[in-house]
Amino acid sequence: MRNAAIFAASMLCATAVSAQVTVDVVYLRQEVEAPPVLSNLDPIPEDEGIAGAEVGLADNATTGRFMGQDWALEVVSVAPGGDFAAAAVQALGTSSLLIVDAPADALLTVADLPEAAGAILFNATAGDDRLRGTDCRANVLHALPSNAMRTDALAQFLVFRRWDETALVYGTHPDDIAYAEALRGSLEKFGLELSDEAEWAFDADMRRNASQEVPLFTQELRDHDILLIADEIHDFGRYIAYNTWEPRPVAGSEGLTAVAWAPVVEQWGAAQLQNRFEEHASRPMRPDDYGAWAAMRTIGEAVTRAGSAEAPALREYILSESFELAGFKGRPMSFRPWNGQLRQPIPLVTERAVVAMAPLEGFLHPTSELDTLGSDAPETTCTAFTE
Incomplete structure (x- = not known):
């Protein structure tokens, strides 16, 4: 033994x-x-x-x-x-x-x-x-x-809240432009309206001038339920909130953000x-x-x-x-x-709390609800994985 x-x-x-x-x-x-x-x-x-x-x-x-x-x-x-x-x-x-x-x-x-x-x-x-x-x-x-997964998560939340009309302010950095393009794609995908958009190209010191410049800048935007910010290098977006001409929530790169973590x-x-x-x-x-x-x-x-x-x-x-x-x-x-x-899943967060976790309830998919975020198989332009 x-x-x-x-x-x-x-x-x-x-x-x-x-x-x-x-x-x-x-x-x-x-x-x-x-x-x-x-x-x-x-x-x-x-x-x-x-x-x-x-x-x-x-x-x-x-x-x-x-x-x-x-x-x-x-x-x-x-x-x-x-x-x-x-x-x-x-x-x-x-x-x-x-x-x-x-x-x-x-x-x-x-x-x-x-x-x-x-x-x-x-x-x-x-x-x-x-x-x-x-x-x-x-x-x-x-x-x-991907950028599209993050912006799709945000768009689902806008649909859920019935904030159908949006406006967009985007920066000039390549990362800002790419994120703005993803936002436009997500708004179209989920049937939301982009009422207006504007490029942020100010070179003034917003730390001193935000309360004067931002209201004038946003006054020109057509009516919207929420203002989307594409500022992925976090340069100007922090000065937009609470300085807009109309009292509107801010989301995107600032305010309510969709992030990996x-x-x-x-x-x-x-x-x-x-x-x-x-x-x-x-x-x-x-x-x-x-x-x-x-x-x-x-x-x-x-x-x-x-x-x-x-x-x-x-x-x-x-x-x-x-x-x-x-x-x-x-x-x-x-x-x-x-x-x-x-x-x-994509957390939708503010600085102090998780507001929601996408995909949100009601956004269905035949195989995985996670595939409502980003490029799904019928939408993909990637061919390297099938060659």
Whole structure:
């Protein structure tokens, strides 16, 4: 009997050793010089995104300790003007699993490298809709919600509140223009009216002049129920609220915002994630942190379920109907097989509270209500996942 027990124990040890999986992940970041803005109240943390990946790594390692997994994260950060492609080639030489923190064009440069053909690139920080559409790549999966997912969430709330007539003020930065375009698309998709729109091109110091300039500027807008702001670099939008000619709520980039994550998200176990993150980074979790965390946890879940750290096997499992990720948003999250986007609920928040969680009740879909947010299969212009 004793010999049988010893034999069984030795077989378990042998199985554990043979099942040992080493998972090397590279966080590849292209540093970008922040555009000048009027206010310095919102400094960008130096570890934004990276901290989210580190917390995700710790979560993976906790489970991996019992599964024979050995986790490692290397951070490669390229200074503005540096050779991002060369850094990517070097990173791909050490791992086929990259979490990429970079603007859309830089991400596409990496995706099109010959060395990236068999890799998985997790887009953690770029919300550009074109990355999920005409410029999609089969080796790129998107952990951060697209601009259209965020603006669709906001449009659903406007329909719910019957705020049918909208006006739009947008900035001149490329991110502002892209977000404004997503807003227009969502308003049309959900049957809302864009009564008027105007470009914000003031170069005056709104910290001193907002109470004079904003009423005059918004006086020209046609009648509307809510004023939408496209100011993704957070330059002027904060000065619009409470200074409009007509008393109207503000939403979009300011006021009521649709985001991947916010410190006010506390239900569905989210407070546990918030606490773990704050303990690690000594600051609240931001949307890009959540995108990086979700990317790392996707890798962790796939490695555990697929029993492999090889990119082709992981990609097949991640895009299958079997994959689910618990994202602390109240519903299991999964990836869309037509464009590689992570389906996920979108919190609609103010600075102090969660107002709603999209998709809202009543917005139905034949397979998943989460697919009412962003590009659905019949609407997609992405062909890379079907070729």
